[in-house]
Amino acid sequence: MAGMDTVPRELLQAAYRRNPIHLLKIPLHFGIWAAVTWVLYATQHHPLAIPIGVACSWLIANLVRGLGAVAHDAVHGSCSRSKLTSYVIALLCWAPTGMSVTLYTNYHLHHHKIANTYPDVDNFVVTDYTRNPVLARLLLLAVYTFAYPLYFLGCMARYVKRLSPLQRVRMNLELLGFWGLMAFFYWVMPFQVFFFFYLLPFVFGAILASVTSMIEHYEMLPGEDAYSSRTYGTSARVTNFLWNNVTYHNEHHKFPGIPFYNLRSFHEAAYPYYDERVKSACHPSIVGVALSLYGRILKLDIAKLDERYRGLNKDDERRKMMALNGIQPGATA
Template sequence: MNVGDAEILDHKEALSRLSPELRATLQTRSDVAGLRHLSCYLLVLIAFALWVGLKLPLWPVALLPLGILWSFLFTLSHECTHDTPFASRWINRVVGSACALPLLLPFNWFRAFHMAHHKFTNDPAKDPELNHGPRPETLWAYMKYLSGLSYWAGMAKTIWKNAFGDIDAPYLPRRQHKRMRLEARILLLAYAGLLCSLIWSPVLVWVWVVPSLIGQPFLRAYLLAEHGLCPPVANMLENSRTTFSNRLVRFLAWNMPFHAEHHAFPNVPFHQLPALHAELKPHLKSTSDGYTAFHKDYRRQL
């Protein structure tokens, strides 16, 4: 859906019209806001994990919401790469690193990967999200993408390569290679320990592994909307999509459905994105009225 006949500005022009006072307010970070959101998120996740782990009545019903909660930790890790969910940098780094374990997503590696994505958004030759080819163009590729299986395989390969192989991607700073290698080896040791725990208890299979496999397709469906069907242009309000959604999705994703706004002004923390959206809404070029609408449009072009 495109906006109507109002004056359309690109992201640089639109941001230049914001007053210095408003720009400063929008960039205000808060430990209180971040920790409040994180606490609510973790309380819900722990509640579902206990429901499954203790096999309380109807516990299989809890596998899906638990899996979605595990998977959407990705959006928190993503925010931490920008140091925006919390005012204290060390909290961002600790939380981002903690998310690495359940997601198989090494944080230092991901931060470099994601910064390159912001720099070269939707550029087929330079955006690392497109390193292995374009987004799904056939129904089979679309279904494979949504399954999440390529994600798990890709991240397992990345961790192993970072631990013992060559760290050679051009967007990974050489000064960070030792840290990335150490990070990958620590993760492998942790996974080895978790694997050993299965000898005396299968609880991790039901509390983490199975839910994560079930929940990953929902994250894939969410992520495809961020840039799918968006053109390879420089305007961040066009090469990224804002998807109008409900409060639950915005809570799970730390307000990242306002994705064009995030790409236009990455220094804005999650709790200020609704305010930024109010300022940039007239200039958005790529939007969808919900994720169901986006996927209907996406399947139509396959």
């Protein structure tokens, strides 16, 4: 047995146990966002309005990432046994990202089924875009520094095709509702307040999504879920509080039914039972592992990447994988 297979059953049973009290993080995050917005109004004419606004925007971006983590759990069925309640939680918490929760659900549960294979959106294959080593490195740096959401949106067309007609209607209603709300805020708020309330946080959020996507899956291989991603930032307690433990990504891929609020305690209890390969993919910091991966990007070997996909019919592989259903919400492994 290898990977995480020797983790005692009692630790897993405790980790899967739901405790709805932790869902109070939802009103807490939205409440902090509202308080920060009040600060933006109160300081809009202050001499330090710009640095205050930037600091507020950075906090908002981290709050939105944390709300997204709760929505992500709702998609997995980890917040509630009720499908309706799970959808409402996911809709409320995922909306600030600006993307449809219906579309995200289809993509993300499928990602778990095909993680790190050629067609997986989270596996950015740079040689599909350029074979020039310099351009390939620059493109990778761009995608994994700030442009991942643009690449991600470009890939979502394949998931729109997987939606039923009714799901497509719901997707468009979700988008219309949220962006209509943002248009209302833009209309009633002074532009300076709106800029720091949503526009700059959206930019910061794109950077966070790009960097963490690299950390979670760059150069990871398909196969056993225990080796499919990295856990990072285990010593970053403030960040994990704001992000609702999304950094415990390896544990999530192996055991996607564990609620966000149990991931850190499970990691700490289960870590002694991990094999060395799993332990090597667990990192105490976020910045350290990110800089290490940027270094690997700068040393990109096109020939080595070609070897990974040698003999693979990429079109056939994409058709085969896109025909698969995603994992079921509530999956335990």
